[in-house]
Amino acid sequence: MLHQFAPLRFRRKLASISLLLVIVQNETSIAPIINSIYKILTNPKIDNLNPKFTSHFINSKIDTELDEKYIKSYLEFRQSKHLYDPIITLSVYLNYLNTQYSENSVKIPFSWEDWVDLSYLNEFLDDGKSLTCKQFVDKYKYEIDFEWNDSTPSSSLVDKTNCLDTMDYIITDEGKHRSKKLLPGFNFQKKLDKVSTFMGKAYNAKSYLLSYAPKPDFIYFLTDNGKYFRAETKQSSSMLRNGLLKNFLTSESYNGFNPIEQLSKLNKFYEIEHEHTFKLRLNNDNNYQIDIPDENFDVDFATRYKYLFETDDSLLKDNELNFKNSLKRSFQMKTEDIPKYLDEVNITPNHEYRGHKVRENGNHYDSRFFAGFISEMPASEISIHNPRSILNNSEIKSTATPENIKNSILSHLSHLLFTVTFNDGLFLIPAHGTLLSWYFNSMSFPWDEDADVQMPIGDLAEFCLRYNNSMVVENPKYGTAKGYVDCGTAITHREKGNGNNIIDARIIDVDSGMYIDITGLSVSEDEMDENYLKKFDKWVSNELKIDYNILQESRQKEVEMERAYKLRDERERAEKEKLQRERELLKIEKENLEKEKESFEAAKKNYDNKENKNDADDKQRKEKRNLEKSVKDIHKQHKIFNCRNRHFYSYDQFSPLRLTLYEGAPTLVAVNDSALRSQVEIDHDALFNTEHKNYHFSKPLRAWLYAYDILQAELAIGLNPKPDKSVNEIKKNNQIEAREVCPTYRENQVKVFYELVKQSIYDTTSEDLIYTYEYLMDEERNLKNQSQVINYLSKIPVYFKTEKKPFINIFEEVYHNKELTHAHEAEMKLYDNTWNLSDPNIIDNLKPLTNKESLGEWMLKDHAPPRVPLYDYIKFAEQEFKIDKTE
Structure with missing residues (x-):
């Protein structure tokens, strides 16, 4: 049931919609709607008024009046159950780090209990609910x-099991x-490899994280402008037990x-x-460009890291010793024998969960930090x-959707990685689908x-030396993301090879x-095929093909020579066998022994001369091969490099590089x-699809935009997109392909978009964004500061929403990406005259970035x-329903 104030607020919503969309009456263009949205969301007074829309943690501090009650509940709960509060963990550890600095120490205790949500295990902590290792394996169908x-x-x-019962583990x-x-x-001592x-x-x-996972060597706490604090760790109990x-x-x-x-x-x-931060180097270049040194693509590890091998282990830091x-280990392994290092989640195929077949597989999750398939589970179980x-x-x-959870995780993890490498002066470049996105x-x-x-x-090696087995913590102004860095053991x-790594x-x-x-x-020594050779026509000289042809011709000659040598060896072997048989006959024919012996010795002498000649031929052949160019030599000369999955590139495809976001x-x-x-x-058309x-x-x-949202809007205004499946069937899975709804959408773009805007307004939070804008703009209220607005909004009652919520909330989407997409559009217009993913009629009310200097400075x-x-x-998604009893 809606809150008793819902009808009033509903009327406010309708009034807001009318105010927002009145401009579109008798219009055929979608631009007025978008321009109205941009106008509202670029007003600085909107920022930070709403938890759902805020871009950082200004609203995440625990309210002063709730501190005592919340902390009491938190402390009591953690005595017998697992609970992770990122705000508490970050506050406590940063405070402790500050005390360590005052004592000239940078070593902090560490327990995964404080940094990971282990509440999944709570169901096994009640009396009679714990499971032995065998009971666990039986219940969850591990293949043994x-x-x-x-x-x-x-x-x-x-x-065999890598598991200890508690009575065995506790000692x-x-x-x-x-x-x-x-x-x-x-x-569990290890992640289980069994299905x-x-x-x-x-x-x-x-x-595994609770019981045996090793601590990270370092924690990097990111701050402003690409800087960070680095703290070494020591294994400890949780912050509740260690004080x-x-x-x-x-x-x-x-x-607080x-x-x-x-x-x-x-x-x-x-x-x-x-x-070596790129900020300093790019600020000195008016074009905000930089070249990659070509030696970064060819590293002699033994020479480059000679200083590590010449230093006693006791004098090295943990990260240096590990590297x-x-x-x-890498030097000692053969390429074809290297075992797989990085492991994903290996699950039982086609098994069911809550009455439906599991569609996700484990290929996109690391097995150590796996927390379940977000899209397969009810919201209460994530x-x-x-x-x-x-x-x-x-x-x-x-009200959280699996897709929004995943989007948030990937966005903040990417922000972490790109921030760290850029500000450490390490070249890291978006690739494949990430580059396309x-x-x-951007x-x-x-x-x-x-x-x-x-x-x-070369940059990868330095990244692994500095960050392997470390945890990087996001600047708390932006979130609480934590990234654990793990580098393989076969970097040389x-x-x-066998494709495992x-x-x-x-x-x-x-x-x-x-x-x-x-x-x-x-x-590398990996060879390109014909397709790659054709691809490089415009990037390297014809000498590359010539060298490859010479190499192939040389190999053909080598094959022919091998055949000739094989035939020669076979003839000589037959001759040797014949001589051996003759020798046996000598034993029988004693009367001709001396004569036959002389004949045999003469034949043997002739054979030995041939053997010596053959050895000389082989030696000459090997010397000739050593003079020929190897595949690696050819690639080095023509600046061709590749990853271990045989994606090949030329140097000119990467360098010079320019600044972007x-x-x-x-x-x-x-x-x-x-x-x-x-x-x-990929196909060139995909760039514009x-x-x-x-x-x-x-x-x-x-x-x-999500195609199902478009379908909902089309149906709401009486359009018939004629999808491949029935509407009821589509509603079952909340999924439909864009190709099925976009023809109708394009023919009725303004009407459909009008409906999408209305749906987004229904999905705004209790602090109604549009009404907030009206309230702020009302001069009669004469608010003196933002705190009064926040105080007013905090008194607006929360109520349950029954309207259909869109998957993509237009206001939320535009609010969060408006500045970044604005800059990306300006950037692409400066650098790529074929880029057409913009609408010239849209005005987003942001300061125009019209040249490389203003763009680079902003980036x-x-x-x-x-x-x-x-x-x-x-x-926000869980508090919207007022389920918190502490309030």
């Missing part, structure tokens, strides 16, 4: 190939850091939980700004929740589940297991527009990711 009896101690099978070195009350009964249901994999991952939280709450400086404030208190003396050991909702201990209601609007596609980036091998091998490294979202693939680019973070792409398009390696599966790209909004400023921070979004 050994016998396991109920009476078998878990310690006797730990080599281990790792167990001493854990509270027995918080152990689920099963304690299981996806929930079995999720519980396995959470148990960190208690010390924070009882300190004289305690004033605000990670932004805690970060600002850190001693700037310890703040790190890398001397040194990784190089040792592991990422507002901690207040978990404290409420009742059914969780949420940048081409449209953000990931809404259907993306991962991202792809590439680094020259640059050929595809085509990905060199990943940065993994700690909350979900989603990740970004990082591949290295280097010269992706997901709000600075990065680099090729200056040459045709080079950019060639990197995508505004329809993809369930989405349509709206040029006026510079954003992707080098800090920008928030375009998507709502994950926990802000979850907080």
Whole structure:
């Protein structure tokens, strides 16, 4: 039932719609609607008034009046259950880091219990609910190939199961850091490689993080302008058991939980700004361009990191020692024998969950941080929740959509990675589908589940040396994303080999297991096929083909010579056998022994002379081969490099690079527009295809619209798009392809868009955005400051909404990406005259960026990711229904 004030607010909504859309009467263009939206959302007074629309954590501080009650509940809950509150964790750890700096130390205790939502395990903590390792394996259908009896101690099978029952685990070195009350009964030493249901994999991952996952070597706390604080870690129990939280709450400086404030208190003396940051280098170039040194694509690891091998292990930092050991292992392995390093989630195919077949697979999740398939689960079961909702201990209601959760995760993880590498002066470039998504609007596609980036091998090596086995924490002004960096152990091998390690490294979202693939680019011995040779016609000279032809001709001659040598060897072997038979006859014919012996010795002498001649021929042949160019030599000469999945590029396709933004973070792409398009390696038409599966790209909004939303709008105004399936069938899955609805949409664009706007207004929060705008613009109210507005809005009652909510809220979408898409449009018009993904009639009321200087200067400023921070979004989606009993 709607709140008693709903009718009044509903009338306000209708009045707002009328005010917004009156301009479109008798209009045939969609531009007036969009221009009205831009006008409202670019007003600075709208910023930060609404949790759903805010771009940072200004609303995430726990209210002062709720501190005591909330903290009491939090402390009580964590005595017997798992709970993760990112605001508390960040505040406490940053505060402790500040005390360490004052004591000239930068080492902080670490427990995954404080940094990951382990509440999945709570269901096993109640009396009688815990499971032994065997019970767990049986329940979640792990495929095992050994016998396991109920009476078998878990310690006797730990080599096969990688699992210890709590009674066996609690006495281990790792167990001493854990509270027995918080152990689920099963304690996994490793991620399980055996096939299981996806929930079995999720519980396995959470148990592993709790019980055995090693600490990161460092935590990087990002700050403003690409700087960061770096802290070394030491294994510890949780902050409740080691005293960190208690010390924070009882300190004289305690004033609630605000990670932004805690970060600002850190001693700037310890703040790190890398001397090779691209910001300094690009500021010195009026064109905001930079060249990649071609030696970055060819590294002699033994020479470059000789200093590590000459330094005693005891004098190296953890990251240096780990990198040194990784190089040792890589040197010792053969390319064809390298085992797979990075593991995804291996689930039982076609299994059911809650009565439906699981559609997602585990290919886009890291197995250690896997938290379940977000799109397969009811909102109440997804592991990422507002901690207040978990404290409420009742059914969780949420308006969050799986796609919006994924979009937020990928947006902030990308922002993390690009920010770190750019400001460390490491070349990292969007690749494949990620580059294509940048081409449209500088953000990931809404259907993306991962991202792809590439680094020259020299830059990748430095990235792994500095960041491998580290956790990077987002600037709390922008969110609470945490990325764990994991680099493979075969970096010196640059050929595809057995294909197990085509990905060199990943940065993994700690909350979900989603990740970004990082591949290295280097010269290698992998050969190009005919298609790639044709592709390089415009990028390298004809000498490349000539060298490849010479190489192939040489190989053909070599094959022919091998055949000739084989025939020669066969003839000589037959002759030798004949001589041997003759020798045996000599034994029988004693009377001719001396004569036959002389004949045999003469023949043997002749044969030995031939053997010596053959050895000389082989030696000459090997010397000739050594003089010929190898594949790697050819690639090095012509500046051809590739990743381990045999994607080949020429140097001129990458360099020079220019400044751009992706997901709000600075990065680099090729200056040459045709080079950019060639990197995508797809049909040229895809760069301008505004329809993809369930989405349509709206040029006026510079954003992707969900086809099902378009269908809902079409049906609401009486249009008949005639989809392939019945409407009832489509509504079952909330999915329809864009090609089925876009013809009708294009014929009735203004009417359909009018309806989409109305649906978006219905989906605005209780602090109605449009009404907020009207209220702010009412001069009779004569508000003196923004705090009065916030105070007024906080008193507006929350009510349940019954209207249909669109998947893509137009206001939310435009609010978050308006500045970034504005800059991207200006950038593409400056650099690429073929880019046509804009509407010339749209005015977005932002300051125009008309030249490279103004554009570059703006890009080098800090920008928030375009998507709502994950926990802000979850907080809104769950608090909208007023389910928090602490209020």
